[in-house]
Amino acid sequence: MKKLTVISGKGGTGKTTVTANLAALADNLILADCDVDAPNMHLLMKPEVIEAEVFKGAKVAVKDQLKCIECGLCRELCNFKAITSDFKVDEIRCEGCGLCVAKCPSDALKLELEETGDLYYSQTKFAPMVHAKLKIGAENSGKLVSQVKEKAESLAQQQEKELLLIDGSPGIGCPVIASINGVDSVLVVTEPTKSGLADLKRVLKTVKYFNLPAVVAINKYDLNQEISLEIESFCRQIQVKIVGKLPFSKVIVEAMQQGELVVESAPESKVAAALKELWQELSYELRIKS
Amino acid sequence: MKITVLSGKGGTGKTTVATNLALSLTNVQFLDADVEEPNSYIFIRPDFGEEYQQVLRKVPIIDQNKCRACRSCVDFCEYNALVLLGEEVLIIKEMCHSCGGCKYICPKEAIREEDKEVGKIRVDKSVAGMEFWQGELNIGEASAVPVIEALNQKVSEDKTVIIDAPPGTTCPTIAAISDANYCILVTEPTPFGLHDLKMAVEVVKELGKPCGIIINRSEEDADKLIEDYASNEGISILTKIPFKREIASLYSQGTPFVEEMPEWKENFQEVFTKIKQVVG
Amino acid sequence: MKVAVTASNNTDLNVKIDLKFGRAPYFVIIDFDNDKVNFIDNSAKGATGGAGIQAAQTIVDQGVEGLITGNVGPKAFNVLSKANIKVYSAKEETIKEVLSKYKNNDLKEVAAPTNNGHAGM
Numbered sequence: 001m002k003k004l005t006v007i008s009g010k011g012g013t014g015k016t017t018v019t020a021n022l023a024a025l026a027d028n029l030i031l032a033d034c035d036v037d038a039p040n041m042h043l044l045m046k047p048e049v050i051e052a053e054v055f056k057g058a059k060v061a062v063k064d065q066l067k068c069i070e071c072g073l074c075r076e077l078c079n080f081k082a083i084t085s086d087f088k089v090d091e092i093r094c095e096g097c098g099l100c101v102a103k104c105p106s107d108a109l110k111l112e113l114e115e116t117g118d119l120y121y122s123q124t125k126f127a128p129m130v131h132a133k134l135k136i137g138a139e140n141s142g143k144l145v146s147q148v149k150e151k152a153e154s155l156a157q158q159q160e161k162e163l164l165l166i167d168g169s170p171g172i173g174c175p176v177i178a179s180i181n182g183v184d185s186v187l188v189v190t191e192p193t194k195s196g197l198a199d200l201k202r203v204l205k206t207v208k209y210f211n212l213p214a215v216v217a218i219n220k221y222d223l224n225q226e227i228s229l230e231i232e233s234f235c236r237q238i239q240v241k242i243v244g245k246l247p248f249s250k251v252i253v254e255a256m257q258q259g260e261l262v263v264e265s266a267p268e269s270k271v272a273a274a275l276k277e278l279w280q281e282l283s284y285e286l287r288i289k290s
Numbered sequence: 291m292k293i294t295v296l297s298g299k300g301g302t303g304k305t306t307v308a309t310n311l312a313l314s315l316t317n318v319q320f321l322d323a324d325v326e327e328p329n330s331y332i333f334i335r336p337d338f339g340e341e342y343q344q345v346l347r348k349v350p351i352i353d354q355n356k357c358r359a360c361r362s363c364v365d366f367c368e369y370n371a372l373v374l375l376g377e378e379v380l381i382i383k384e385m386c387h388s389c390g391g392c393k394y395i396c397p398k399e400a401i402r403e404e405d406k407e408v409g410k411i412r413v414d415k416s417v418a419g420m421e422f423w424q425g426e427l428n429i430g431e432a433s434a435v436p437v438i439e440a441l442n443q444k445v446s447e448d449k450t451v452i453i454d455a456p457p458g459t460t461c462p463t464i465a466a467i468s469d470a471n472y473c474i475l476v477t478e479p480t481p482f483g484l485h486d487l488k489m490a491v492e493v494v495k496e497l498g499k500p501c502g503i504i505i506n507r508s509e510e511d512a513d514k515l516i517e518d519y520a521s522n523e524g525i526s527i528l529t530k531i532p533f534k535r536e537i538a539s540l541y542s543q544g545t546p547f548v549e550e551m552p553e554w555k556e557n558f559q560e561v562f563t564k565i566k567q568v569v570g
Numbered sequence: 571m572k573v574a575v576t577a578s579n580n581t582d583l584n585v586k587i588d589l590k591f592g593r594a595p596y597f598v599i600i601d602f603d604n605d606k607v608n609f610i611d612n613s614a615k616g617a618t619g620g621a622g623i624q625a626a627q628t629i630v631d632q633g634v635e636g637l638i639t640g641n642v643g644p645k646a647f648n649v650l651s652k653a654n655i656k657v658y659s660a661k662e663e664t665i666k667e668v669l670s671k672y673k674n675n676d677l678k679e680v681a682a683p684t685n686n687g688h689a690g691m
Contacts, residue, residue: 010327011457012301016482037458038299038489043481058618059368079390092464096618097389098368111368113618136459136492143618146593170300170457171326174432182641193542195305195329202327223535224542248535256480257512364627370620373627375653382645385620 001156002286003183005034007168007176009203013191014219017256018246018275019167020044021263023126025279027289029163031124032152033131034145034179036117041167043259047122047129055132057116057143059096061089067108074100074109092137117144119151127165128155142174149179162288180207185286186214187243192227200231204240215285217244217278243285244278247271291569292451294323294470296494297477298486300457303506303531304476306541308454309333310548311474314558318420319449323466324456325409325425325437332544336414336422343411345425345440347388348403352379356400363392363401384430409437411444421449434462442469450562459493467494471569473501474528474561479512484519491523500568502526504561507533528561572601573636573672574629575665580609583666589640592621598665599632622646629655638668638677647682 006022008015020041023031033041061082068087075083078100082093091114101109116138122129130152134141149166156164168179168186180186186207190200200216207214216235221228228245235242246252249271255262263272283289295308309330312318322330350363350372357379364372364379371385372392383406393401409427423444425437434456442465445451455466467473473494477487487503494501505516508530520527531537540547548554576594579585588594593615599608610632614624622642626649629637636656650657658677660668671677 010301011299012303037460038486040299040482040485043485077390077394079388092461095387095389096368097387097391098366099389099391099394102366102391102395134460136489136496137461137464141460191542194332194544195327196542198329198332199327220538223538227542248538250533253480253507253533256482257509257515259481368618370614370617370623370627373623373630373649375630375649380649380652382620382623382649385623385645 001161001164002185002288003153003164003166004185004187004282004286005166005168005180005183006187006189007180007203008170008189009199010190010196011170013189013196014246014252015170015189016040016044016167017252018189018217018219018278019165021261021275022279022282023165024261024263025276026163026165026283028161029127029165030152030156030159030161031127031129032148032164032166033129034148034166034175035169036132036134036141036144036148037169037175039131039133041129042131044256044261045124045126045129046259047120047124047131049120049122051121053119054115055117055119055144055147056113057138058114059098059111060091060094060114061096061098061100061109062112063087063089064108067106069106069108071105073103073105077103119144119147121151121155128159130155141169142178145169145175145178163286176203176206177210180210180212183212185282186212187282188214188216189219190216190231191220192218192224192231194227197227197231197234201234204238208238215241215243215282217246218242219246220248221245223248241285243281244274246274246278291472291566292445292453292470293472293474293565294453294455294467295474295476296455296463296467296490297457297475298459298488298490299482302476302478302483302486304457305329305333305454306506306531306547307474307476307504308452310546310554311558311561312420312452313418313546313548314555315450315562316419317449319446319451320420320422321441321444321451321453322422322424323438323441323453325427325434325462326456328424328426330454331422331424333546334418334420334422336417336424338412338414338424341412343440344407345409345411345437346405347408347436348390349383349386349388349406350381350392350401351404352381353400353402354378356398358398358400360397362395362397366391366395384432387433408433409440411437411440413444421446435465438462438465445469459489464493464497467497467499470499472565473499475501475503476506477503477516478507479505479509479516481515484515487516487519491525502528502565502568504528505530507531509533526564528564529557571603572599572632572634573638574599574632574634575637575668576639577609577665580611583607583669584664586662587638587640587660587665587668589662591639591642591646592617592623592625594625594639597628597632599634600669620645623649626650636672638672642680647680
């Protein structure tokens with residue numbers, strides 16, 4: 001089984017749309033949406049949930065009001081200002097360090113694992129899919145990403161899938177790192193804008209740091225030819241292959257507005273042809289049949 | 291007046307709105323609080339010079355002469371930032387959340403705290419008619435919140451403050467909203483845009499902030515998706531930025547579109563007037 | 571002398587090793603001096619952060635000289651190397667197979683972390 005993660009550095013470059021279209025083109029695969037902070041793939045894949053589990057990703061202090069003597073020690077000690085003036089725990093501010101628990105003279109506080117999200121295993125038209133949703137304001141998305149990825153990996157092995165296709169998180173922080181850890185290849189979807197290029201450089205540095213093979217696809221490449229050329233020469237310089245160039249196209253946006261995939265709704269369009277070429281290149285890179 | 295510009299998802303045009311709005315108004319203080327990927331400087335082009343202010347947090351150091359290797363601190367630390375190797379406690383600073391707990395737990399008073407840099411704040415006091423501040427998170431640091439809180443300290447009450455918030459709905463975004471009088475939610479008319487807008491609305495409502503929507507990449511037929519949702523929720527749509535190749539192309543080269551399309555300045559001034567009517 | 575191996579189950583030495591370190595379900599501690607085999611639970615398995623470091627602390631406390639596993643991140647590796655514990659990388663095989671390779675010096679000692687972890691957050 002081969003593992004491919006699609007990332008972008010910057011948001012809004014078309015990462016999820018590209019991933020979903022690749023899923024429609026590939027055979028015998030399983031999908032994982034590791035963009036758990038703002039998961040979007042389900043909007044295009046329309047999954048039917050088969051199995052759901054609760055994710056407990058963080059600890060939080062919980063108080064027994066009956067035992068509390070309102071001495072205020074917890075409020076004084078807390079570095080996160082998570083104890084309110086009426087001695088309640090502010091769950092959004094609490095980082096679960098346990099100092100109040102350890103120091104409370106009346107044993108009124110304890111640390112508990114908090115439900116911070118949900119994990120789903122679903123079926124879609126194209127492939128089975130593992131996805132998740134983090135609660136608003138919840139932290140520790142890196143751990144949830146790891147769980148989504150692990151669950152998808154074990155299902156892929158059980159079901160003898162050829163490909164695990166992962167929609168990664170934006171940015172360069174922990175969730176992204178969790179989503180690329182140990183994969184066979186990383187596809188970076190970028191766009192020819194100044195901020196796109198700046199973020200591409202940062203994210204490729206991260207991928208390189210992990211010794212992972214990276215390839216790049218330029219979305220909307222004809223939006224700014226000059227920056228596209230700059231991206232190409234930058235990639236050549238650091239020996240990263242460009243595996244696809246997708247044109248700026250309203251067709252792809254229109255398909256998305258309808259919740260459809262362009263390779264299905266407009267298979268004859270230029271952008272659909274470019275997506276098919278991209279998939280051929282990728283399957284060659286991954287040594288799987290296209 | 292403090293206005294935070296946010297979006298549930300990255301890439302919807304949050305920075306486009308924040309920078310173009312700032313360039314259309316007078317007496318502006320701009321705070322780029324998207325400290326993981328600060329990009330507003332590309333459009334405003336500040337000159338920060340060499341100087342910056344450090345943002346610090348506390349991490350423990352151990353006085354090995356006083357430490358009796360009792361392991362209390364190691365067992366206490368919820369973040370696994372402390373390890374006992376034989377007789378010595380090792381501190382893994384990247385894991386430390388600066389709760390200060392180990393210092394209080396140590397029975398031998400062997401733990402003190404020292405400062406560690408988490409990020410930087412830079413300023414150009416006068417660029418493009420505004421005061422421009424930027425926060426940056428150091429690579430390898432996990433939490434952007436201290437940097438954003440340090441930026442919040444810089445707010446001038448007598449200016450119109452525009453804050454470019456980090457995308458998403460987690461703690462850093464909340465930190466960038468917490469002092470705002472008004473939130474502008476930027477979205478696009480796609481199922482992705484709507485989905486992420488709903489998440490942003492949930493956060494803003496939870497914090498009890500008045501808000502309005504700006505639709506970016508607006509298209510007549512598609513906008514209904516957002517408009518229906520907005521009217522159901524009773525949120526007003528402040529303006530719409532059309533889906534035009536010209537605007538996308540100006541963005542790509544780092545040019546704020548109000549510079550090339552000055553009629554848009556009036557449009558943003560009207561947005562500001564609407565906001566003032568709500569906030570009072 | 572003792573070595574630790576990450577284990578996918580705790581029944582016997584015919585179970586496969588677990589390629590994860592921090593979040594492996596079990597460790598098996600093998601004492602070559604008296605051929606004692608001891609399975610222990612990995613308390614770091616469900617840690618909200620820093621599982622690798624917490625697991626490294628468990629391994630250090632067992633007083634072993636070597637650890638056989640799949641992948642170790644940088645922070646855990648740093649802890650293990652400071653405690654003079656050698657790390658050997660292995661593929662997905664049974665613990666029995668891995669131990670015989672270890673005895674024949676057929677396992678590769680890892681000189682640097684095998685992956686770069688994910689900051690544990």
